[in-house]
Amino acid sequence: MVEPMLAVRDVEAGYNPSLPILHGISLDVFEGEIVTVLGPNGAGKSTLIKAIAGLLSISRGSVTIGGRDITGVETHQLIRERVAYVPQTENVFAKLSVEENLALGALHNPDQFAEQRRRVLDLFPDLERLGHLAAGKLSGGQRQMVAVGRALMADPTLLMLDEPSAGLSPKLAQVVFSQLIRVKQVGVTILMVEQNARAALKISDRGYVLAEGQEKVQGDARSLLDNPEVGELYLGANSRLARS
């Protein structure tokens, strides 16, 4: 049996230990997959990814990466486990140049800086000409490129993204999703949280649907797209995501 790269087991977490938002969530991400976590507002999607990233304390359950227990690991040490995380907002250092953002990404692997930079620029060629600009001067789509590029500079095996299409036009969101496919193709496993369910599931292998801090549905992406219960959880109606 194949062991998951990321295994989340029965996790209870939240912003306040006495008021957990997640109530016993379990989740697996296998090597080479794109896994999307979906759910309505307040379902606990971002809380889950923040808890994995060590930004929120886990009061119960465990998180393992490649069999190593990383429950409660300090956020700044996560990158050493080759796990990178791109938050939803404020995900670039706006006053620093694009090149400086990329250099910060390679903080723990400076010997590989040139090689990683070349790989990132192969994926996002636009970053080459934007290199000297302050990241805060860029458009939303360009910023997202910088954020993902900086995360990839650490040569992660697992990339976690919190709503990578948030605030982007549908066209730009499609560009970001197609870039994520390319990221997967270079061997990076992806776990993302998304509101843009249909577009996210289209590029995903599997998905989880959360509601009220609990897992409601899980399965391969195609089955979730066709699942009327998923549409209900999102839209509050019997809409089918596949038809939207």
Place this chain on the structure above:
Amino acid sequence: MMQFVADGIVSAALIALGAIGISMTYNILRFANFAQGEILTIGAYFTLLLVSLIGAGIGTLGPVAFGWPLLVSIVFAMAATSVVVLVVDWLLFRPLRNRKAARITLIMAAFGLSLMGRNLVTLIAGGEPQYYAFFIPKAIEILPGVRLVPDDFAIIGIAIIAFAALFLFMNRTSMGRQMRAVSENPTLARINGIDVRAVIRWTWIIGASLATVAGALLAHNTQLRPEMGFDMLLPMFAALILGGASNLYGTILGALVIGLTEAIAVSLGLAGYRAAITFMVMLIVLLFRPQGLLGEKE
């Protein structure tokens, strides 16, 4: 007039050297460090201790009334002051940070520390003014009718070297980039693998080292007193606010405005009102640019 301008720039250099530490703690540790004046004082007294231990006076460098013995003493004093500041952070500020103390708590802790530090210096070194060496500054004629004190040039030169080194450190080194990253977004910095604790240590070390340089040069130009750093506190904060609290280089520019304004006030025979005039200039600037000269709008 030229001498007043030189005095203003010397004063600005000393204010800026001290204020950079306040700017860095404000932007990285996110509180106003009211104990920065005492860091400056402690740095000056450590320099005195080392000058005494070396026992070679303060030397001379050509026409400049201080030389290698003082400069070497300053370097060792920078290290000693940094150690003291790191110990204080470990004993006081770190536990408060770990307990997520409110910003006002940190400010009041710094204020208490300032009082304690000043009294401790008085207790150990005495309240009487002290000097590194007795000398009479000799002005030299650099242009017909224009005479300046060589020590002023040396102080300005040392400050320029310190600012250039700081600029290179902040922009060309990995730790400098990490410090700028933490200053802008501490959470993203942690996500990115930056050890914020190491950044905090460097913040204290740089702030204490530059304050030591400021304290020692100020003491050389005037005298050592337990209150010397506290007297610098207002101009240092004024420079920080005038320049734009979020911008390190704004602090240097703010110090230049403060220093020159003080000097102009003195040249106009308004020495007694120089603090009031300086603050009036600061308030006028802030009315038009509330974010400071180089600061960014919130």
